[in-house]
Amino acid sequence: MAVLELVGQKWMLRILWELRDAPLTFRALRARCDNVSPTVLNQRLAALREAGLVELGDEGYEPTELCRGLGDILPQLTDWSRRWEKERPAPADED
Amino acid sequence: MAVLELVGQKWMLRILWELRDAPLTFRALRARCDNVSPTVLNQRLAALREAGLVELGDEGYEPTELCRGLGDILPQLTDWSRRWEKERPAPADED
DNA sequence: TATGAGTGCTACATAAAGCGTAGCAAATGG
């Protein structure tokens, strides 16, 4: 389960999530990720590119064919996320 | 997609993954997670418990009913992980 | 040629998070 160590890193799921629909430029992607520092974003993108999950095309960064499988999984994660937000015990105060 | 910020943290997916089958004690879970430092493990478990995703039963930590939905998703992540390991471009040397 | 806006990406100092080890308090069993 080596992929857990990859996508388990901070911002990884978020990055892949933001790239799910359309390609995004470095700066646009950064903006979508709450302005994550470019240092980290670059590190993550480098790892994703080395893993063959993301590539830099003419219109920006986009998931590769190899990454597409995640496209079926992430929506389920969204679904589950919605269920969780409805049924979770104490919303408490998270920002 | 607040859940991404939760499970996107380091060790989160791994922790949930290790709890998928049977309950694990704090120490056992720690052992399975490459002996992650107890400080972090405790932080993560606290977050998971506050989110109502994990609880501490008689036999150790275990996912709650609310968390079970992930049980259908994580195996797919495994599947995808296996595909990825077969088809990825350059295994290179990652440790 | 130049100027301006966009791109990917890097440098730097500071802040935050994680790590490894040791150990505590409580519960359990001899």
Place this chain on the structure above:
DNA sequence: CCATTTGCTACGCTTTATGTAGCACTCATA
């Protein structure tokens, strides 16, 4: 009383992330 196991914390140190600034490059317009 002692040993074992439990969940969990404290400590000092290393690693990682943050935020801001800016570089080198490309493209379009003038």
